[in-house]
Amino acid sequence: MRKEFAKTVIDRMQTDPRVAVVIAAISRDLFPRTDRVVDVGIREQALIGVAGGLALTGLRPVVHTYAPFLVERPFEQIKLDLGHQEVGAVLVSIGASYDDPVWGRTHQAPGDVALIDTLPGWTVHVPGHTDEVGPLVEDALNRDDRVYIRLSLHENSQAYPTGQGFTEVRRGRKGVVLAVGPVLDRVVKAVEQEQADVTVLYASTVRPFDGDGLRRALDETERSDVLLVEPYLEGTSAHVVNEALEEVPHRLRSLGVKRHLELHAYGTAEDHDAAHDLDVVGISTAVRSFFHR
Amino acid sequence: MMQTELPALFARMTGDEKHEWAAASTLDVLWVLYDRVLNVAPDRVADPDRDRFLLSKGHGPMAYYAVLAAKGFLDPSTLDTWTSWDSPLGQHPDRLLVPGVEISSGSLGHGLPLAVGTALGLRIQGSPARTFVLVGDGELDEGSNHEAIALAGRFGIGTLTAVVIDNSSASHGWPGGIESRFTVEGWDALVVDGRDHDALYEAFTAPHDMPRVVVAQIRKDV
Numbered sequence: 001m002r003k004e005f006a007k008t009v010i011d012r013m014q015t016d017p018r019v020a021v022v023i024a025a026i027s028r029d030l031f032p033r034t035d036r037v038v039d040v041g042i043r044e045q046a047l048i049g050v051a052g053g054l055a056l057t058g059l060r061p062v063v064h065t066y067a068p069f070l071v072e073r074p075f076e077q078i079k080l081d082l083g084h085q086e087v088g089a090v091l092v093s094i095g096a097s098y099d100d101p102v103w104g105r106t107h108q109a110p111g112d113v114a115l116i117d118t119l120p121g122w123t124v125h126v127p128g129h130t131d132e133v134g135p136l137v138e139d140a141l142n143r144d145d146r147v148y149i150r151l152s153l154h155e156n157s158q159a160y161p162t163g164q165g166f167t168e169v170r171r172g173r174k175g176v177v178l179a180v181g182p183v184l185d186r187v188v189k190a191v192e193q194e195q196a197d198v199t200v201l202y203a204s205t206v207r208p209f210d211g212d213g214l215r216r217a218l219d220e221t222e223r224s225d226v227l228l229v230e231p232y233l234e235g236t237s238a239h240v241v242n243e244a245l246e247e248v249p250h251r252l253r254s255l256g257v258k259r260h261l262e263l264h265a266y267g268t269a270e271d272h273d274a275a276h277d278l279d280v281v282g283i284s285t286a287v288r289s290f291f292h293r
Numbered sequence: 294m295m296q297t298e299l300p301a302l303f304a305r306m307t308g309d310e311k312h313e314w315a316a317a318s319t320l321d322v323l324w325v326l327y328d329r330v331l332n333v334a335p336d337r338v339a340d341p342d343r344d345r346f347l348l349s350k351g352h353g354p355m356a357y358y359a360v361l362a363a364k365g366f367l368d369p370s371t372l373d374t375w376t377s378w379d380s381p382l383g384q385h386p387d388r389l390l391v392p393g394v395e396i397s398s399g400s401l402g403h404g405l406p407l408a409v410g411t412a413l414g415l416r417i418q419g420s421p422a423r424t425f426v427l428v429g430d431g432e433l434d435e436g437s438n439h440e441a442i443a444l445a446g447r448f449g450i451g452t453l454t455a456v457v458i459d460n461s462s463a464s465h466g467w468p469g470g471i472e473s474r475f476t477v478e479g480w481d482a483l484v485v486d487g488r489d490h491d492a493l494y495e496a497f498t499a500p501h502d503m504p505r506v507v508v509a510q511i512r513k514d515v
Contacts, residue, residue: 020417035417043440046406050444053410056395057418058341076400077437081407084397086389 349404
């Protein structure tokens with residue numbers, strides 16, 4: 001995904017003089033050395049501050065580094081140097097929640113989307129396949145507002161269309177499972193294993209949230225039961241599901257990176273998926289207990 | 294409007310006495326910039342080639358508002374509304390509410406990195422515009438400033454001028470002098486009396502190839 005992101009941006013820079021890249025040492029070899037590629041070194045507060053200044057002059061900054069250093073460390077800069085100045089930027093992270101857990105907790109950012117979600121006016125994309133990255137980046141470059149794109153090393157087996165609301169992957173009668181980004185394949189496997197009669201929706205864009213799409217899917221089911229499966233902090237989108245269904249009596253269960261676990265463990269991403277019940281076994285258990293009542 | 298009218302404009306804004314000293318410390322620098330240095334005007338606030346002035350030290354903006362009113366960016370009657378619900382004037386400036394205000398500030402340590410980005414953006418686009426940013430000596434405690442100071446030096450941004458109002462507000466002072474924190478990163482540095490208009494003018498306008506810091510010293514007892 002990272003290479004596809006860089007390729008898309010570099011191609012666009014050939015024709016769009018507004019586009020500038022701001023990086024903080026990471027991924028410097030992916031971008032050409034031009035005056036519109038600014039490497040601030042390991043200075044993440046300046047990463048966002050400089051991007052804000054570039055945007056104030058009319059440029060379209062693309063800001064990229066590892067997720068915790070893009071969103072968590074300079075969060076006040078995101079809030080003030082972009083949001084409060086009312087300027088736009090495209091923030092693109094790698095690392096996701098725990099793509100490389102051998103580096104430990106310092107390089108994990110399961111709370112990134114939840115943090116961005118505290119600020120108004122952000123579009124958030126969570127692509128689940130490399131082929132979804134290009135269109136999402138292109139769309140972000142076409143705009144002037146604030147966009148966060150969360151890249152991951154983990155992908156689904158196939159891409160789905162972007163920018164058209166939720167995609168129905170499977171139709172059933174007992175409720176809806178909403179799978180965000182790279183968790184889709186695991187969700188589909190879990191639903192098949194459990195022979196659950198549920199609709200599976202896929203989302204590569206979570207903000208704005210396709211509430212109409214969720215309501216339409218639930219119109220076709222016998223129950224308004226929603227299992228939300230997100231690859232980041234559990235319940236990050238629970239409030240927007242509840243807002244979308246405020247006129248509909250419903251049940252909601254959220255799966256994601258558990259809020260109560262401060263893991264002091266390394267291993268693989270799959271180990272961490274298991275610890276957070278985001279592997280097929282954990283999702284299957286949730287599907288069974290939530291829908292088979 | 295003349296500089297002599299600033300105190301009367303200043304006095305129309307009450308209720309932030311805690312930051313009156315902060316505001317009074319910046320008054321001469323702001324006046325010299327807007328009266329003699331900046332290539333800006335009320336009818337050119339969106340001109341892409343205008344000079345940029347970023348008030349990083351958003352505390353005590355009474356002096357800033359008074360100068361903006363004196364130079365026609367604000368109707369002086371607006372000063373009477375300050376901090377009220379309908380007023381565009383708060384105790385920290387908002388760029389969306391006041392024409393000519395380049396950044397919304399208040400939280401310290403944001404203006405200098407924004408100024409570096411602004412100056413870089415103007416350079417990338419081939420603009421001759423200069424970028425000035427005003428910070429406080431206390432504000433320099435924020436580490437984000439030092440990321441920006443290093444970057445501006447390494448990038449050789451000669452169109453950038455940082456004005457440090459040195460009114461001895463930093464909790465632990467600056468051993469070796471404030472200017473040394475800049476010169477070690479390649480900045481051109483000048484230390485002047487922050488009340489001496491001619492010295493300020495010279496410092497703001499003398500040619501420089503590297504980013505310049507002007508440390509404007511303000512003493513409370515004079």
